[in-house]
Amino acid sequence: MAGCYIHIPFCAQKCSYCDFHFSTDHSYQDEMVNALCRELELRAHDWKSEVFETIYFGGGTPSVLTEEQLNRIIQQVRRFYAVSETVEITLECNPDDCSPEQLQRWKELGVTRLSMGIQSFDEEQLRWMNRSHTAAESRSAVVNAKRTGFDELSLDLIYGLPNLTLEDWKNQIREIVTLNPEHISAYCLTVEDKTALSKWVAEGKIAISNVDQQSEQFELLVSELKQAGYEQYEISNFARNEHYSKHNTSYWKGMKYLGIGPSAHGYNLKERYWNKANNRVYLSELRKGNLPETMEVLSEQDRFNELVMIGLRTKWGVSKSELFATVQPEAEWFQIVKGYEQGKMLVETADSFVLTEAGRLLADAIASDLFIITNS
Known part of the structure; x- marks a missing residue:
């Protein structure tokens, strides 16, 4: 089993806590898609013996891609690589991108799984995080995704947020359970360098939760989701009826994966490579027919x-x-x-x-x- 990860380095706006690699300048989005397709072609020779069981669009925000751009990448994978008939194709998306029409288009393109970044149901928290959606849009997006036939739906939450009480967190967990997703991921807020959040913390404008509070919230998360029928199959990931993320599970089981796009990593059990986390450099190298990578041989x-x-x-x-x-x-x-x-x-x-x-x-x-x- 092997997986293919494709990094889409664009977002509508910058979240206050995020240090992932992306740009809010979409003027060269089509050029980037061409470069991703070129990298897929250049790397194909080394993956001829593999069958891809998963294709994962991460970012950034992959749901900003047009239908044509997303289809171009999927068809390029199928052109140069062996793809399982039961391939899991995951698309990370924001709730505000999930209109009924858009969801139907993704379904028709072969997307089988959505990973939706809800993060919080509290409007004030969403505002200071600079999320592009509201809690109401999250609820609506989940309902629409289910109506469209997305049986594999994963919802993300963040705990450890400033001023998040244990009671507030319990309400957040219970609200996400009422939406009845097959999969829930919950991550603790971390203060990353060079983010708006790190600046606010340094200036004393925001006080993040302490380790004890984070531990209490994590233990409550595990307890509440267990009672609701979710299995904790990885520290931050919970699923009902074995609806695990096949792609992420392949990481945790140490399997091979191809990484495509700026900042993406790839691994073949012996070597790991990582691409330049710079969009312009990435584009420039691919234009020359070069792979913008650094390679490490693992001992x-x-x-x-x-x-x-x-x-x-x-x-x-x-x-x-x-x-x-x-x-x-x-x-x-x-x-x-x-x-x-x-x-x-x-x-x-x-x-x-x-x-x-x-x-x-x-x-x-x-x-x-x-x-x-x-x-x-």
């Missing part, structure tokens, strides 16, 4: 640490056979594992290492403790 130690980091985030845990095929740890490593087992943070099965619910609260710290670091 066995790198591979081991990545498997630990991504696997511990999921309900499947880290596969012991895959892990120990890279590096055989020293006895000290197994003592650390045993310590977390005794602390009820981790469970070792015949096949894998899996975090408990308590362990998921400390997933990054536990993963870091289990990294193998050697002096070079």
